Amino acid sequence: MSRTPILMQGNQAIAEGAIYAGARFFAGYPITPSSEIAEECSKKLPKIGGVYMQMEDEIASVGAIVGASLTGVKSFTATSGPGFSLMQENLGMAIMGEVPCVIINVQRSGPSTGLATKPSQSDVMQIKWGRHGDQAIIALAPASVEECFLLTVKAFNMSEKFRVPVILAADEIVGHMRENFALPEPGEVEVVDRKKPEVSPDEYRPFEPQADYVSPLASYGSEYVFHITSSMCGPEGFSNNDAEIATWKIDQLHKKLEVHRDEIVETKTFLMDDEPEIVFITFGATTRVARAAAIAAREAGTKAGVLQLVTIWPFPELEVIKYGSNAKTIVVPEMNYSGQIAEEIQRLLGYNADIRRVNKYNGEVITPQDIMKVLSL
Amino acid sequence: MAITGEKFLKKDSLPHMWCQGCGNGVALSSLLRSFERLKYTPQDTVIVSGIGCWGKADDYIATNALHVTHGRALPFATGVKAVNPDLHVVVLMGDGDGVTIGGNHFIHAARRNIDLTAIVVNNYNYGMTGGQFSATTPADSITSTTAYGNPERDFDICTLAEAAGANFVGRSTIYHGRLMDNLIKEALSKKGFSLVEIISPCPTHFGRKNKMKTAVDMLNLYKQNGVTKDKYEKMSPSEQSNAILIGKLVDKDAPDFNTRYEEIRQKAI
Ligand SMILES: Cc1ncc(C[n+]2csc(CCOP(=O)(O)OP(=O)(O)O)c2C)c(N)n1
């Protein structure tokens, strides 16, 4: 990263990451703490041949990005909890239609209007299960301004590569945090574009079965004519109620993420080389606090390390088992009441595993002291 | 050579799913003939449809298509048009889809004056789900969920579109075939948001429950009650309440969204 670092906000880095990844269409509806992304896009996109649209609501925002994406333009939106709830309907359509797009959710406190300006990590399960029907989703959670940028690029790359919507699960802390960051030069970070059809227009089918479960996607306005539907459909994209087709389609939606699991799932470790007895498992903003806690634990004479779940969905099961199984104690700090990530870890490591939850859900940040309290070191 | 619209018909999807006497097939033929008249191609046309009996029309059309969620067709269509102004974007919605669940998108698409054509087939009820009332069901009508009559007032779709800023608004019935053809063709040719409302029989539900036993009864009613603007304006309020105002109702040339966006964009660069 060769440019001079500048002080940049997480939300700004997300907008920059999207543009770097090639996004040229943003449709959204303003909401704290995500609005800076919309504002940034409204300034930048017109200058580079892109389009910024402010829609009448978040339902329309996802509709518009799906329409634009099928026209061959990388597209995205940004919101927070209340808007993300509204987006679920058309997010389901994007999953069913296998349409690449990115949705940024800068999480805030809820339920409902909640603490509108305060951070939270309580949308973990809504991101996975918020829509009706059988489906799978990719979600990435940044912990720094640099990760806001890089994971936004990665979100676009995954969405293009696998023809799926991808969620960037940020939170108010990282979204509004300012850090020094140097924007990468073009070409420095990999940018992926969707697979285009190579068959003749007569032969093209938008859901042609493929060994890797990712069918090439044409664009409206090209020589290819194609049909995309929210209904159950076969390879040709027309609604079809056959039981066999339904099985094939639902398999397809899940298997495309399953077979590419290793490419999708990313975790990072900190002070984990000496098999520490205490492992903090984190995602998003709490990662930084856990690092401070790990250092403090080591200063107090106990080996501790951090496993950061960069990808939260699909859940990094292998990594949690690998780093979690040998730990004596696992600590999971989360800005939610229910321990949405801790539950997943408990499910994997068993109900006898010593998993200590640190939950704060009052809009205040979890501190290293909050974490140390459950350890009695 | 006669204009049939046949090259736009996806014949391998036939027979269609609509009931006998349903107006949807008639509306579809008119639309496909207009495509042929205007020399559209399957490549340069995108149909966006919502959910409902009329929303299934995309299954029978051989152009690009995007069949989406109930009430949301206009936002999807807006995204298509915003990034590719060269495409002909045509949005097919029922009265439930277009102006009931999708009412908010409808007024904002018209306000934005996004260059697309909405064809709303108004059969005064939710056909697909068994004939419940919609926002266009006339007061006192009997439907599956207004067993004793509809207590609510109905929307006038054309007035709504006009008030929200549409460049072109017209209404026809299935009976007035030539008018329907002309309105659809003009709406497609118009830059900006254009709306054609087509009053259409749902004999299976709305007709049967409201003492119009067959589609023919319903067409006769359209024939009797369909009046153009000049006649309509001379009618008394009570006569007007039974009439169906048909014809071209709005024809303006306000700049469309893409044109305005480009103008503003010039200030950015
Ligand atoms: C979100 C949602 N709510 C309800 C439905 C059920 N539904 C399907 S079609 C329809 C109404 C269709 O009526 P209309 O749009 O007037 O079209 P028609 O069938 O009369 O052509 C309803 C309520 C749905 N598919 N999605």
Ligand code: SF4
């Ligand atoms: S239920 Fe009504 S609208 Fe639907 S196909 Fe039958 S007649 Fe047509």
